[in-house]
Amino acid sequence: MNLRERKKAETRANVLRVANELFREKGFEQTTIEEICAQALVSKRTLFRYFGDKEGLVFPNREERLEAFRGFLRAAELPRNPFDTLRSATRVWGSEYNESRDRILAQQRLVEGSSALLARERVIDREWEQEIAAAFARMTGSDADADLWARVLAGAIMGVIRATMSYWFESECRADLVELGLDAIDKLERGFPVAP
Amino acid sequence: MNLRERKKAETRANVLRVANELFREKGFEQTTIEEICAQALVSKRTLFRYFGDKEGLVFPNREERLEAFRGFLRAAELPRNPFDTLRSATRVWGSEYNESRDRILAQQRLVEGSSALLARERVIDREWEQEIAAAFARMTGSDADADLWARVLAGAIMGVIRATMSYWFESECRADLVELGLDAIDKLERGFPVAP
DNA sequence: TCGCAACTGCCACCGAGTGCCACTTGCTAC
DNA sequence: GTAGCAAGTGGCACTCGGTGGCAGTTGCGA
Structure with a gap:
């Protein structure tokens, strides 16, 4: 350098x-x-x-993080079904977050305190969601139906991730994020049971 | 007056x-x-x-719209399970949107053209998501598990709604939004089939 | 019709963000 | 080593969204 x-x-x-x-x-x-x-x-x-x-x-290295995620998705593509890819991503990022609870919690408190930051966070989520949708579309067919399916599933995924993380934050990140995440994915794959 | x-x-x-x-x-x-x-x-x-x-x-009457939705949720609460509530909401709002395609499409083109508007749209979605989560939590128990379940489901719902609508917009709102919506809800309730 | 409250307009001001240009600093080819 | 060039920096003036404060206007009710 x-x-x-x-x-x-x-x-x-x-x-x-x-x-x-x-x-x-x-x-x-x-x-x-x-x-x-x-x-x-x-x-x-x-x-x-x-x-x-x-x-x-507040959100530095946005492009690099996204690129890392893209790389992960590309690597996971061939043999797996979408939900296994997702589970493996949950293990990677979840344990990373588990380990840096303190930093992430402080960051999140910042974000919650400003609507500008909340808005930005959502925009970033959307970028990730689009990558997920693109990856799933590549895994399955590429007709309109498959595309719709991929996008809807990607939307659901980012929705449950965001909700799970928000719950995790409220508990001061004490719970195990990987566990929470895998649970949420099960619900998506098998359907939400009507009673918890 | x-x-x-x-x-x-x-x-x-x-x-x-x-x-x-x-x-x-x-x-x-x-x-x-x-x-x-x-x-x-x-x-x-x-x-x-x-x-x-x-x-x-660009997003006027935000509070009134939200209040209307709250009213709907309160009215739907007692006898129904969450997914039926959701289906009934889809019929109401979906057909409303179907009928005002032109206005909504023009509005959406505006929104897509500005990151400030996209961000605002997401913040509004979040308000709705929180109402859904609150309603579901009232329907089921009120312990921590039920709360988590309600929030994750609400997140998934807003995710699929947003994805479905984005697909609808891209097809210039030609498809039937109610049909698309009901389809997405089925996937949430029964689980996403791995192949479309 | 008088007095009050609601509403409006104006002005000065702040902070984020940009265009432009002059200046400095590290790199590289000779 | 140094001349010349490109990359990077600083400063300034400006635009635009948004706010505080206050004086002026207007509809309302007693």
């Missing part, structure tokens, strides 16, 4: 650190871009070149 | 009409609040008193 590239990476990391410290101290909306700039010793202009907008400071 | 109230209603309707005309002509982001104000003969301050923000001009 170049000196130039190293400097860039450092600046980026520094801005990110400063911003999230401030957000956690005073809240997302209460922190202004100028404050972050002052404390991170960069100009406003530069900050916006690194992170397209203020929300980008 | 008072003269005062009539005037208010008229102002509101007028602003709404002007705004949506402009949005459809030039796009949401390309239309400024000042343009709307100039053409609707109100001050910026007044516009924001009627509609909290710019997005509110």
Whole structure:
């Protein structure tokens, strides 16, 4: 890595650190871009070149994460049925989240406190949902029916994931996310029993 | 209704009409609040008193719609199981949407063209999802398990609804939304068959 | 018709985000 | 090593959405 590239990476990391410290101290909306700039010793202009907008400071590496997920889906494609793919994804991401409870919980408290962040979170969810739908469509046929099926299933999946995570957050992330997730997937595969 | 109230209603309707005309002509982001104000003969301050923000001009009567849905859920509660409630809601809203295809399609094209509007749409979906979860929780028990079950199911429901609607939009709303909806609900109740 | 409450308009202001251009800094070819 | 170039940064002025505050207007009820 170049000196130039190293400097860039450092600046980026520094801005990110400063911003999230401030957000956690005073809240997302209460922190202004100028404050972050002052404390991170960069100009406003530069900050916006690194992170397209203020929300980008809370959800960094969005594209990289999505790309990692895409890679996972591609790798899981051939032999599996959709639900097994899903279970395996749940094990990977679920245990990752289990292990970084604290960081994720703090992040989530931030998000819940601002409608701009909530909105952004949903937009990101949608990107993931589209990847799931695309992967499932590749696994099955590619006619209109299969496409509809894939999209509806992907919608249901992101819905249960989001609901499961929200429940997990409320319990301060004490439960095992993998277990909760696998449970939810079972319900999707076999149908929701009318009584819990 | 008072003269005062009539005037208010008229102002509101007028602003709404002007705004949506402009949005459809030039796009949401390309239309400024000042343009709307100039053409609707109100001050910026007044516009924001009627509609909290710019997005509110595209999703008006948000609270009323939600309240109507709440009313529906309350009325449907006692004898039914969750899925029948859901089917009956699908018949009501689905046929309403079927009948106003044109308006809804135009609205949706607007929404798809702006990430701010997409984000707002998701936030509104979430409000509805929470009402569904609350209704289901009332129907079944009220322990933690029942609560989790209700929330996960509600999440799945909003997910399939959103996916179904997005498919419907892409086909220019030619298909029968009620039929599509009932199909999706069946999948949730009985489990998703692995092949379409 | 008088007094009050509701409503509106205006103005100054804030914060996010952009376009533009001058300036600095690291890289590279010679 | 250094000249020249590209990448990156800072600063400034500007736009636009949104808010606070207050003065002025208008409908309503006593």
